[in-house]
Amino acid sequence: MAGHFPFSGNNNRVGVFAFFERYGLNAELQAKYYKWWFDWAKAFVMADAGLAAAKGIEFAGNMYGHHAHHGFHLNDQQWCTALIDLGKFINGTIMPKLNDEQLHKLEDDHHHMLDHLVAEAASKPRAKVGETGWFRHM
Numbered sequence: 001m002a003g004h005f006p007f008s009g010n011n012n013r014v015g016v017f018a019f020f021e022r023y024g025l026n027a028e029l030q031a032k033y034y035k036w037w038f039d040w041a042k043a044f045v046m047a048d049a050g051l052a053a054a055k056g057i058e059f060a061g062n063m064y065g066h067h068a069h070h071g072f073h074l075n076d077q078q079w080c081t082a083l084i085d086l087g088k089f090i091n092g093t094i095m096p097k098l099n100d101e102q103l104h105k106l107e108d109d110h111h112h113m114l115d116h117l118v119a120e121a122a123s124k125p126r127a128k129v130g131e132t133g134w135f136r137h138m
Helices: 014-020 027-047 051-060 080-097 100-121
Strands: none
Touching: 014 080, 027 051, 027 080, 027 100, 051 080
């Protein structure tokens, strides 16, 4: 299923970072990308009575997961880890509930959203990676 989403499969924050780097998404655009997924997942959760009862409270704010609102050792690359947290929920809980038509619509919507962000990235370049790298623990 949907293997081209950055959180698909057995992925981690470095894989998501590589996805953001591939498409030239700076921190602002990474936040927009995350927000798109968060809004999509929240709408899905709230439309499903069982999920709304079990997980609705976790979507009360605007971030999801263990790493919400934390930059700590992530060198301001928190969107990678936040997306992994949200992506694990999407992969494990929402994706199995999608039929083929819903999955194809999601893939199409994702493609168009990503095209829009890539166009926006042309005028908002990413910061260069320093000598140490983003995920080096020092």
